[in-house]
Structure formats: structure tokens, C-alpha cells
Amino acid sequence: MSQPRPPRxxxxTFEGIDGSGKSTQARLLADHLRGEGRDVVLTREPGGSAGAEEIRALVLQGDPDRWxxxxxxxxxxxxxxxxxxxxINPAIAAGKIVICDRFADSTRMYxxxxxxxxxxxxxxxxxxxIGREPDLTVLIDMDPATGLARAKSRQTAEERFEDFGTDLQAQMRAGFLGLAREFPDRxxxxxxxxxMDAVAADVTRTVSDHLASSG
Incomplete structure (x- = not known):
């Protein structure tokens, strides 16, 4: 008798400029999917593991010209x-839905x-x-000036990239939109x-359609 296939x-991943609201949308999506009874891991980059969180402090804090x-x-x-x-890999192997706030596309841009x-x-x-790409990337598109104002209003210690100013955010937005054209399938x-609720509704619909089509 054949063994049942493990869940897929x-x-x-969520991408976008600083202050775009992607972290909030990632959290809202995770809450929604858990409410449907799905097994979800919500994580972030840089970070998401003990060692990676230590590196996060190195790259997101300090002077803009630190590295x-x-x-x-x-x-x-x-x-x-x-x-x-x-x-990430252990959770996917166990059939879970991994939702990650940023991944390799952010490094491609920043x-x-x-x-x-x-x-x-x-x-x-x-x-x-690394050798892995996301199955689906949700890009939250945002005006650079609005996003930067939102990001700076948080007043956290992790403002190294925000301190590069609006010009970087504008470059980032254009770059992310370019990636969306480069990788239209994901x-x-x-x-x-x-x-926020209107954005969340679109995110939920987009992800639900993806999960239904991927089986």
C-alpha cells in the first residue's frame, strides 16, 4: 500500500520599499490563513533564525556608510x-506555508x-x-515619499537604509517594478x-488564487 503524499x-514573500506596509500585510495574511486552519510560519529577512537575527543588527543599525x-x-x-x-526549508518540507517579509529580491535591489x-x-x-526562489512574491507598491515618511515615523534603531533618503527609495520602487516585469510568473x-483593509483584501484574494491553482 502506497504511503500518502505529504502536504505541499x-x-x-513580501517585497516593497521601506514604509510600504508589507510587514503589516504579511502579518494580516498569516492571521487570515491561520484562521482558515492552515499551518503558517511568519518570518522575516534579515533574520528569521538566531544567527540571522544577529546579522540583522549589524546591517540595519549604525551609520549609512558603515558597510x-x-x-x-x-x-x-x-x-x-x-x-x-x-x-524556511524545514517548514516547507513539513508542508507549511512560509510567509517571509523580504527575501533575495530585496538584496537584488538594495x-x-x-x-x-x-x-x-x-x-x-x-x-x-541559496538556490531557492519564492513560489509567490507580493509586491506592495508605494509612493517613495509617502513610504519614507511612514518608515521614519516608526523611530526605531533600524533606520540605516531609511537614512539614505528619498532618492534611494525612488530607485528601489523602480527596481522592484522592474523585477515584477522580469519575473511575471511569481x-x-x-x-x-x-x-490597510483594502490592500489586505487584494493580498488575500491574490494568495487564495495562487494556493487554489497550485493545489
């Missing part, structure tokens, strides 16, 4: 590898594009050390310049 895990873009790529890749090994022409380096390291872009 799903990897969903070069090249050093940041190595730090983020190291954090992502630990996160993948200890949190370090690979907006702070130098290093996209090829990011992709090479990603292929070598990206879904949602207008974040609306009420």
Missing part, C-alpha cells in the same frame, strides 16, 4: 543561508542595483548559496497607497 509547502554594498551582499547572503537551513552595479554578483551568490503587484 508554499513559500510566499560597502559588497560587504552587505555577503552579510545578507550569510543571514539568508542560515534562515533557509533552520527555518545592494545589487541601487547601491552599485552588483546585480550579477548578487545572483551568482544566490545561485551558489510577482503580483498591489497598490499600497490605499487603506
Amino acid at each position: 509547502g508554499t513559500f510566499i 560597502s554594498a559588497e560587504t552587505e551582499i555577503l552579510l545578507f547572503t550569510a543571514a539568508r543561508r542560515d534562515h533557509l537551513e533552520r527555518t 545592494q545589487g542595483l541601487s547601491r552599485g552595479d552588483l546585480r550579477t554578483t548578487v545572483d551568482q551568490l544566490h545561485t551558489l548559496m 510577482f503580483r503587484t498591489i497598490d499600497g497607497d490605499r487603506a
